[in-house]
Amino acid sequence: MNKNKVTTMAAKKLSLKEKYSLLTRDLDWEFSYQDRKDAFPMEEFEGIKITDWSKWEDPFRLTMDAYWKYQAEKEKKLYAILDAFAQNNGHLNVSDPRYVNAIKLFLTGISPQEYQAHQGFAHIGRQYGGVGARIACQMQSIDELRHVQTQVHAMSQFNKYFDGFQSWSNMQDRVWYLSVPTSFFHDARSAGPFEFLVAIGFSFEYVLTNLLFVPFMSGAAYNGDMATVTFGFSAQSDEARHMTLGLEVIKFLLEQHEDNVPIVQKWIDKWFWRGTRLLTLVGMMMDYMLPNKVMSWKEAWEVYFEEAGGALFKDLARYGITMPKYAALVEKEKEHISHQAWWTFYTHGHATGFHTWIPTDEELDWLSEKYPETFDKYYRPRWEMAKKLEAEGKRFYTKALPQLCTTCQIPMLFTEMDDPTQIAYRDTVYNGDRYHFCSDGCKDIFHDEPEKYVQSWLPVHQILQGNCGGPGVEQVLSDYYHFNVGADNMDMKGSPDEKRWKQWKGVA
Amino acid sequence: MTYEVTIEPTGDVIEVEEGQTILDAALRQGVWLPFACGHGTCATCKCQVVEGDVEIGNASPFALMDMEREEGKILACCAIPESDLVIEADIDVDPDFAGYPVQDYRATVREIRDLSPTIKGIVFDLDGEMAFQAGQYINLQLPGVEGSRAFSLANKPSDNTRMELHVRLVPGGAGTTYLHEQLNVGDTIDASGPYGQFFTRKSDTKDVIFIAGGSGLSSPQAMILEMIEEGDQRQIYLFQGARNVAELYNRELFEELASTHENFHYIPALNAPEPGDDWQGFTGFVHDAANSYFDGRFDGHKAYLCGPPPMIDAAITTLMQGRLFERDIHMERFYTAADGGEESTRSALFKRI
Incomplete structure (x- = not known):
């Protein structure tokens, strides 16, 4: 080796990794007169054992100045497109006004959870003894705040022209179906710092995030909604950091101590189950709410979980981690849940903050084709019946309030998988009270921490206890949920949304 | 048509088929690059092009921004080479990696020995000294065999004018069949090396x-x-x-x-x-x-x-x-x-x- 080469090596610039390491490690300090345990009081109570924080490998290496530079560029690009969307009346270019209801569900159901993710990461970013983990969580926290803001801004264009967008921040922790995602995040945020990171960073962001974002972004693209496509891409570009953080935390915990393995397995089982239950809403959106379909929920599940997740769990097996409990059940459920969910929303359409409808004949045929094993046998006849009733002027709305699962808070709408005509009911008695569940998965989760879940704020219970106004459902909807009753809810047919759309398009 | 892509700072070289992405080729050839989404939206696989032409593909404008495109950044998961390339990826160089330069050698067969019923030991004399790390491999260009064939060096680095290879006969394998059945003492073969990230981590004390x-x-x-x-x-x-x-x-x-x-x-x-x-x-x-x-x-x-x-x-x-x-x-x-x-x-x- 010649001299030149040696000189070059000595004068070598610091690598990104070295720079990042200096940035992060130098932010930490020795505790000379305080016990570290008092400084990080949440680090041990979950039973997780950390033996050496220096083994934490920084999942991304971005300095703060580079971070602001990149994010500013993304914002500029995004807001230029949002402005163009507004100036060109982009809302008129969507495929069909029914599409906008998917966006209402996103704004009320998903965007507030981005805010909860922001709060959650800000909280746990304080709780780790390792400075690398603290900084990673801090950056993700700022990302999540950006996501909620850009989503709200992107969708504000629709708020000018369509019903149902006006009170999302009020609705998110009050409305019966929105308590599903909200309680999911409340559960994670009230857990310890390591469980939060496994729940949100790993199980949700890494394992399931593609099932949320790909359908929404592609769905928006297929249906002419450039604003949503653009914020989707903008948010996805941050996901690199989030996904690598999720992966790093799982490796770190599993390698730090063998006693962590069963704890992590329990969390993966729990959050995989909770996550798939939550994604029921996405499945329903894909199969029923997008006028131009991207792929069926079943297909999405096969590509993004069975294939990609299968490879992940094959690798995780080397740590002694097995496929999430109930993964086999979920594989059967992919044939059913979207149909069961949309039927529930359709029949409760007077109490939803978006419109519901019967699929068109072409859509029914598409569903028959995509679900050859189940749709014609179990679900199509219901829609044929609903069509008949509607034609007779007897559009069906149920009078009852649904019974909710104590854990996932979804109405008891799921069936037994070996008998799709039988609703699945599970229950247990704890301290003299009986609690109800949609599944063995949700019941297991309750049993592991009953003192946590007996505190669940179940919207239907709260209505019946008189805590949500009333006495009638209509007053709950208007006074407590802040719906514009008669405009936001009910069937798409005959809605103000539909009338305005026809006016804009000059159709009678 | 294939292009050769050199990945710095490790110096790994991969062959990329026409229309194939760099990430796909790298993973298939056992060369790890950082990646996550695999479809151009997350930017985990961002690399710097040092030399050559490349089609950026379907990279999202948020994952690969204009200023980065101008700087020659690409996303390996969507980028398709249009010439031989040198790229720089965000991967770590092992401190024990010596980075000895790859050179071409003429190697003359000195000895062929049956080590087992299926494995031959072949010793070559080199026409120059080869600096390598124990564990690394060389590539052989064999007459009538398309492409090169890789074999690990079995001799210690202080024997730097020789190379000892252990070759197992792979049924139907053109390269190993040639080495087992046609190679004779005194034959001369083109070799190049050393290659690879498999070497002794001497700084480690375990x-x-x-x-x-x-x-x-x-x-x-x-x-x-x-x-x-x-x-x-x-x-x-x-x-x-x-x-x-x-x-x-x-x-x-x-x-x-x-x-x-x-x-x-x-x-x-x-x-x-x-x-x-x-x-x-x-x-x-x-x-x-x-x-x-x-x-x-x-x-x-x-x-x-x-x-x-x-x-x-x-x-x-x-x-x-x-x-x-x-x-x-x-x-x-x-x-x-x-x-x-x-x-x-x-x-x-x-x-x-």
Whole structure:
């Protein structure tokens, strides 16, 4: 080796990794007169054992100045497109006004959870003894705040022209179906710092995030909604950091101590189950709410979980981690849940903050084709019946309030998988009270921490206890949920949304 | 038409087919690049183009921004080469990697020996000195064989004008068939090297486990001979796997080393000993031999694995279940034409294994 080469090596610039390491490690300090345990009081109570924080490998290496530079560029690009969307009346270019209801569900159901993710990461970013983990969580926290803001801004264009967008921040922790995602995040945020990171960073962001974002972004693209496509891409570009953080935390915990393995397995089982239950809403959106379909929920599940997740769990097996409990059940459920969910929303359409409808004949045929094993046998006849009733002027709305699962808070709408005509009911008695569940998965989760879940704020219970106004459902909807009753809810047919759309398009 | 893409700072070279993405080619050729989404939206696989032309593909404008495009950044998951390329990826260079330059050599066959019924030992004289790290490999250009063939060096680096290769005959393999059936003493072959990220981590102080299968003994042999030559005082364990006694080659060499060096331990394992073998040693797969020897605990060691892909995979699983993880496991997989067929989706959990 010649001299030149040696000189070059000595004068070598610091690598990104070295720079990042200096940035992060130098932010930490020795505790000379305080016990570290008092400084990080949440680090041990979950039973997780950390033996050496220096083994934490920084999942991304971005300095703060580079971070602001990149994010500013993304914002500029995004807001230029949002402005163009507004100036060109982009809302008129969507495929069909029914599409906008998917966006209402996103704004009320998903965007507030981005805010909860922001709060959650800000909280746990304080709780780790390792400075690398603290900084990673801090950056993700700022990302999540950006996501909620850009989503709200992107969708504000629709708020000018369509019903149902006006009170999302009020609705998110009050409305019966929105308590599903909200309680999911409340559960994670009230857990310890390591469980939060496994729940949100790993199980949700890494394992399931593609099932949320790909359908929404592609769905928006297929249906002419450039604003949503653009914020989707903008948010996805941050996901690199989030996904690598999720992966790093799982490796770190599993390698730090063998006693962590069963704890992590329990969390993966729990959050995989909770996550798939939550994604029921996405499945329903894909199969029923997008006028131009991207792929069926079943297909999405096969590509993004069975294939990609299968490879992940094959690798995780080397740590002694097995496929999430109930993964086999979920594989059967992919044939059913979207149909069961949309039927529930359709029949409760007077109490939803978006419109519901019967699929068109072409859509029914598409569903028959995509679900050859189940749709014609179990679900199509219901829609044929609903069509008949509607034609007779007897559009069906149920009078009852649904019974909710104590854990996932979804109405008891799921069936037994070996008998799709039988609703699945599970229950247990704890301290003299009986609690109800949609599944063995949700019941297991309750049993592991009953003192946590007996505190669940179940919207239907709260209505019946008189805590949500009333006495009638209509007053709950208007006074407590802040719906514009008669405009936001009910069937798409005959809605103000539909009338305005026809006016804009000059159709009678 | 294929293009050659050099990935800095490690210097790995991959062949990319027409229309193939850089990431796809790299992963298929065992070269790890950071990646996550695989479809141009997350930017985990962002690289810098140093030289050459590349089609950016479907990179999202948010994942690869205009200013970055102007700087020559690409996303490896969507980028398709339009010429030979040099790219720089966000991967770490191992501090023990010496980075010896790759050079071309004329190699003259000095000796061909049957090591086992299926493996030949071939020793070449080089027309110059080759600086390499024990564990690395060279590429041979064989007459009438398309493309190059890679073989690990079995000699220690201080023997720098020779190369010793262990070649197992792969049924239907053009390269190994040529070497077994047509090569003669005195023949001259074009070789280039050294290549690869498999080498002894000398800065590491932990005791060392080698697990070798079949002709995968070559790299560990070079590494062990060098360590012993340098007077390394760490405990060194060699687990050598073979089908039967006839395939267990160079046994005498390692038994001799074990008897003269207290810190060297030799544990051969046969998975299908013949009745006539009178085998007294471990019967079973080589990873099971290691597991039994260490009682299922490997933490505190450094492990080097070399051999066919199924052996490597089984050994990784055994080591990880015994709490030895990626940062302390190094490997060289011996792919053959027969291994190319299976396709599988990879997760981003591990970088190298």
